[in-house]
Amino acid sequence: MRALLFNPWITDFAAFDHWARPLNLLRLATLLRQQGWSVDFYDCLDRRSPDLEGLPAPPRHRFNPYGGGHYYREIIPHPPGLDGVRLRYKRYGVPPRRVEQRLRTFPQPDVIIVASVMTYWYPGVFEAIAMLRRLFPRVPIVLGGIYATLCRAHAEAHSGADAVVTGRHWPDIVNRIFAILGDTSQPCPGDQTTWIEPAYDLLRQDFCFPLLTSTGCPCHCTYCATHALWPRFVTYEPEAVLDSIGRVVRDYHATDLVFYDDALLVKKETHFLPLMEALIRQGYAVRFHTPNALHVRQIDATVAGLLKRAGFTTLRLGLEVVQRDWQKSTGDKAYIEEYLEAMRHLRNAGFTREIGTYLLFGLPGQTIEAVREGCRAVAEQGSEIYLALYSPIPGTPLYERPGCDFRFDPRVDPLFQNNSLAPFQSHAFTDAQYRELRQYARNLNENVRKRPFLEAAR
Numbered sequence: 001m002r003a004l005l006f007n008p009w010i011t012d013f014a015a016f017d018h019w020a021r022p023l024n025l026l027r028l029a030t031l032l033r034q035q036g037w038s039v040d041f042y043d044c045l046d047r048r049s050p051d052l053e054g055l056p057a058p059p060r061h062r063f064n065p066y067g068g069g070h071y072y073r074e075i076i077p078h079p080p081g082l083d084g085v086r087l088r089y090k091r092y093g094v095p096p097r098r099v100e101q102r103l104r105t106f107p108q109p110d111v112i113i114v115a116s117v118m119t120y121w122y123p124g125v126f127e128a129i130a131m132l133r134r135l136f137p138r139v140p141i142v143l144g145g146i147y148a149t150l151c152r153a154h155a156e157a158h159s160g161a162d163a164v165v166t167g168r169h170w171p172d173i174v175n176r177i178f179a180i181l182g183d184t185s186q187p188c189p190g191d192q193t194t195w196i197e198p199a200y201d202l203l204r205q206d207f208c209f210p211l212l213t214s215t216g217c218p219c220h221c222t223y224c225a226t227h228a229l230w231p232r233f234v235t236y237e238p239e240a241v242l243d244s245i246g247r248v249v250r251d252y253h254a255t256d257l258v259f260y261d262d263a264l265l266v267k268k269e270t271h272f273l274p275l276m277e278a279l280i281r282q283g284y285a286v287r288f289h290t291p292n293a294l295h296v297r298q299i300d301a302t303v304a305g306l307l308k309r310a311g312f313t314t315l316r317l318g319l320e321v322v323q324r325d326w327q328k329s330t331g332d333k334a335y336i337e338e339y340l341e342a343m344r345h346l347r348n349a350g351f352t353r354e355i356g357t358y359l360l361f362g363l364p365g366q367t368i369e370a371v372r373e374g375c376r377a378v379a380e381q382g383s384e385i386y387l388a389l390y391s392p393i394p395g396t397p398l399y400e401r402p403g404c405d406f407r408f409d410p411r412v413d414p415l416f417q418n419n420s421l422a423p424f425q426s427h428a429f430t431d432a433q434y435r436e437l438r439q440y441a442r443n444l445n446e447n448v449r450k451r452p453f454l455e456a457a458r
């Protein structure tokens with residue numbers, strides 16, 4: 001049997017590759033191969049794809065030379081409902097005509113599995129399904145991933161897929177795909193605790209590889225969908241992760257490894273610390289990056305020292321809000337004192353410009369001044385500010401809470417869950433105020449970059 005795994009385009013007002021690689025499709029590929037299947041793979045978001053040859057190259061991004069960057073993009077019409085928004089709407093990735101040309105050279109699969117990520121990127125997913133249907137009219141198309149899980153009814157009603165599979169429990173997903181194909185004779189064993197090494201050979205032209213050493217998160221932040229995707233927090237054996245890292249370094253010459261974990265430092269005594277100690281012993285010449293925020297509460301002198309010695313080059317910290325009452329009511333993730341302590345340990349370990357701190361902006365009821373206060377606190381510590389616009393995500397407590405102050409109701413259409421709409425969406429602040437705040441954070445960041453790091457408050 002043969003499966004075609006397909007990672008579709010992003011459709012949005014803005015998108016940037018922060019080391020996004022289709023990790024879950026790669027894990028699915030491994031399971032299917034273990035069951036004796038052949039796997040073909042196409043990633044519309046592969047910025048090194050030969051199918052981009054001859055197209056104007058997007059500018060190199062000066063802040064992310066380690067495997068992130070701009071996607072090729074084309075401006076497309078706004079989808080219905082977003083017509084009035086004054087931002088240009090784009091399709092990011094290899095243009096459809098080139099994808100189609102390439103897919104015509106692929107053998108006929110027995111099933112096509114399409115991934116999905118952000119709920120409001122569904123127009124790109126639907127376009128992909130329509131194209132695949134045209135090219136392979138008799139092949140069943142299965143849609144999975146985050147959008148499919150969080151907006152199942154919408155996906156079933158509108159995507160055009162033959163089946164929608166939900167959840168992130170991969171052996172179970174494989175079994176449901178087998179059931180759709182009418183063959184349950186060889187069920188795929190395992191559950192969320194089963195270690196699955198991604199099929200890294202499918203990214204062989206890359207130098208940057210994703211790592212997942214745990215799934216889920218024990219915290220319960222009211223704005224986060226992790227629990228809707230992974231009901232449990234599970235860590236994988238450090239030895240298995242270490243073997244995997246050894247293979248990508250040796251076989252694929254990886255230089256940059258990116259942790260996709262939501263809670264990399266939780267249960268650190270049995271997970272992160274032994275993994276780092278073993279990695280340091282191996283002495284691989286690689287850089288590590290954590291685009292998903294690290295839990296600042298877990299960063300002590302030992303963790304900070306190991307992060308430095310292991311070669312972490314990009315560190316993102318999750319602070320989100322600085323006001324104690326806000327932090328308490330949104331999930332108790334990190335308090336400002338814990339952040340200051342974590343920053344102190346990181347500075348003592350020798351970190352300088354590698355640190356960026358996420359602050360949430362646009363939470364229902366949040367004021368501009370509250371966000372400014374957070375920006376000042378972060379900049380004083382010598383960290384750059386990463387403003388993350390709040391996105392109302394189905395399955396999160398905040399989304400379910402009645403009376404959110406949105407002009408576009410995110411329940412009406414997943415398109416309205418787009419955080420780029422926040423300035424147009426919130427009654428709490430205007431577009432002009434939003435732009436002013438962005439500029440405020442930019443100015444603080446410039447000062448942080450100019451200032452000698454050691455002068456930052458200790």
Ligand code: SF4
Nearest residue numbers: 217219220221224262
């Ligand atoms: S700590 Fe991070 S991953 Fe965990 S629930 Fe909160 S936001 Fe989500």
